[in-house]
Amino acid sequence: MDGTNSPNNQSEHKEEDDSFPSTANDIMNESQENLHQFHLLSLSDCKDNHVEAPIVGDDDHKDDDIPIVSIDKGAFKYVLITATSPPPSNIPRTFVYSREKAQYHACIVMQLLPKLRSRGYTDILVAGGGRINRDDKLKKIHIFGYSFGFGMADHAAAKEVVEKSMKYKEYEVTWTNDGY
Template identity: 35%
Template sequence: MEALMARLSAVEDVDIDDDGVFKYVLIKVSASNPVEEFSKVIVRGYSWAEYHADIYDAASQRIEPLGLDCECLGGGRIQHAPNNKRLKVYGYSMGFGKADHQITCDLLKTKYLNYNITWTDGGY
């Protein structure tokens, strides 16, 4: 059980680009043994990605070799303005559907402590 928890906790909760507007995905990462399952949700967002699936594929290729499972919970966009300390979460993924932006904001708040972080269901 400790080994599973260690692998799961080694996965960073938030990894997004430092500036700009980009696609993001919300991913459930889980570890299980025959008796128990442990999981957490992470957010990944990058401007290099043409599609939300590109982000999910890159993340799962790094995480699954650790013996963990990945499931995409949806996506959207993030507008990151570090000069104004603002993050805005909005939109959806054509392939994965809309992520729960409230969960995304809650995760972002753990890393970007002094930021104004908001979300909306509008926009693409």
């Protein structure tokens, strides 16, 4: 399980905004959008997950230094995040990120979210998660699975983003919706 809805760790989290739930009972009554935001703001478990490695990826765009795609080698959790780039461009972007040491999908989000916010991105939404297996030897990337905390990502959309990435242009990218 992703661990984000466990009653035991909900009571330990600090509430950072009065509009977000602070207890497990509050969470059960929240909308899906607020629940995603709650995950983003309150998962302190991720601070000790050693997911602080620098974000490296592709030079897909030149208006900032946040790569669109960053996939660690092997089979690991990934998240699909949408956001609007800062003015004046205001371009909708979709990010695909996986991390080897991420215990939870939210740990990846907690690494990327501050970077997006600090660069002026808006309308940030975690559009789900799953797993990605990057095999450099076979030049294959396979997208599958789901996130208990954020739901299943649109793997077809993730595939499209990865295929457009210059770094993975020589990879065969596939996806399935049949779990882990």
